[in-house]
Amino acid sequence: MMFNHIFREDKSNLILEADKKLHSLEQSHWKNVALELHGEDIYLFLRSYTQGLQEYVEAVSFLYYLKHKDLVPLSIVKDSLTFHNVDSGAVTTKTISVEVPIIDFALGLTDLGGELMRLAINSIGVGDFTTPKEICSFLRAFYDGLMNFRATNWQMNKKLQVLRNSLSKVENACYTLKIRGSEAPKELLRDLVSSVSTTTCNTDEYDN
Template identity: 35%
Template sequence: MCQCEEDKIPSSPYKEIFLEFQHELDFKYDKHERLVKLSRDCTIQSKRVIFALHRISGNEALKGRILSEARKKISSEILCLLQGIILENEKKDPRKHHTAFSPGLQEFIEAIAFLTFLSKRRLVTMEEVQSYLTFKVQQESFLCEPTGAQLGSEEAILCLPLDPVDYVLGIADLTGELMRLCINAVGCGDRELPFNMLTFMRATYSGFLSLRSIGKEMGRKTSVLKSSLMKVERVCYTLKIRGSEIPEHLLVRAIATDTDNNVDDYSL
């Protein structure tokens, strides 16, 4: 409401009260929109990191450089966006606007989990993700770096508490990238990676089965996780049983056909 419209409101004991409500709601909606934008930007940059990491398939000689570039992009761009989310929630309960930034945070967790798996062959822990959401700040100069040094007299900590549900949902998305990595690896001549990946994905799926269902989103992502696992199992089946009878240049096409057409008929 513009100032001229406010002036047209007849004077009453309730005018100031409702105007105060209006300003409070405007402030809340503006904050929500800023968080949505930061979350969207975080999603875009995280997807770019994931796409870059997929270049490792067939480029083991460039693996170190690709991982280094991914870490640099996370440090220089994504962490600054996450810091903006933290500043928007500073001294406020982050759960009030959780739905505004949760999608971007989950995509970031997926990117970090993919990076950790490619570099260390293990699942990123919740504590490690939380360290990315904890920043050292000095006076009014904010550093886009995770904490790791001792605090000085003029330093403070900014932190966004990680919701366990966001962590779990981000890990669920990781399995889709691992499935794509398996198929790409076969196309590049690596027949061992799918079998090594299968053990990890089965353990991840078993862990999800032990969790209590948390809303529609958890059920949907668990279903997608199961589908990704079944496709990797189909890849391993094709390599083990039919790998010797299918020419190398037709193997990827056979795997793509199997995973697309037969996954619904294949049970764990």
Template identity: 40%
Template sequence: MPAQRKRKAEATTPVDENCPTVAMFRQYQLELDTKHDKHERLVKLSRDVTIESKRTIFLLQRLTGSSPDIKILEEAWEKLKAIENIKLLSIAKELDQEDPYKFLRAYSPGLQEYIEAVSFYHYLKNKKLVTLEEVQKDLTFITTCSSMDGIDNGLSQLTTQKIEKMEILDTQCKVICSESEMDKESREVQVHVPPTEYILGLADLTGELMRLAVGSVGKGDLDTPFQVRDFLQLMQSGFVSFGNCGREIGRKLHTLRQSLQKVETACYTLQVRGSEIPKHMLVDVLSSGPSDYGSNFDNDMAANDD
């Protein structure tokens, strides 16, 4: 067998930390870490917005009748304002001087859920749809901040990083401070609401309106289903005017059609067979599938006869 060649020990060249190339990649690493940290903070804030918005929607579902309870509306309004002034304001500060579309996927779920809650509130109070301009106005804030805010946020999130990264931040901080002289001014920050996010939030509203229509029957309110039906028909006529829409909008448009179909079938049942069905059975009949309305009612009546 041929003698095995011994691999010569490779000479290791020490890395010069002061090399411009190394410093450049250190800077790239710092920028990526800062971006990922901001993304994670936005995801957590979005999750909090989603939770609080769902609680507001559950509260609004307690409203019944054509004249809603003022106390519940006021409580829901306070919850919405708390979401805006705490969680969404924090998101707006995170997005200050940033491209909002770069982080849109991080806070999109919370924004859509908030739009759903706000639009549900406006419908119950005013019987109309909230506009994109109204939503954007509520998510525009005047805050007192300085050029140090972004640096402070970065420093607080990088305490475990290496000393070299801290020195880079310190250098950037000194340059910015020398240019702005630490002037604190009131400036406008906002959570940017793209039209697509607004549309997706409104599409989610249709499910809540469907539940409102069916639930109101069990509470003796037989007018709300017909009002919701007319409103959903107007919404569908607006949605179908969209041409080449994305996959997510198409999926939610399908959900809108299903919700409208359930409400229309419920209104048909109330109008045609409402006098036949006892009031205590209306909710069970309307909650069943559209094709099961007749069979469920006949089976229940047969069971009662037995």
């Protein structure tokens, strides 16, 4: 996962590398999916690729957050899975695309919480105390927004619980940083915030 290397290598180079890998995946795997489904009722085949689509949304959303510290719009995901002037051998099709149902987009986004939680905890190990605060605020707003989907899908209910746990861990990390500050060594702080269980924090208290 990308966050494991962010603190050891230049971030811009890692983002460029991740962009290339995603583009390669889009032009190979997802273009083939779009070709196979072109002219078909995609909802007859959705179950065969929905998990992969959610994982793709997770990867795109994490990369987008690293670039912009914001949530990736659905339009960007759709554009990334739209292909123009595709030559399938027998015929050239002007435009084909992979349908991205809103529920699959939302389900993929919920998995972003785990990636951001690990990024927040690892940031502390290198003395970056700003990133956990930013992620804490982002995840709170993100979680609140996804609550609109809570009653519509059993998978969403399950993933929202996981997202809530990730948010709680980041809140705990922020609370620990607020209490301990920079008095402890970076490695000790990282271990400390990783072990805290249920304490919550208020970002308004430490955003100065």
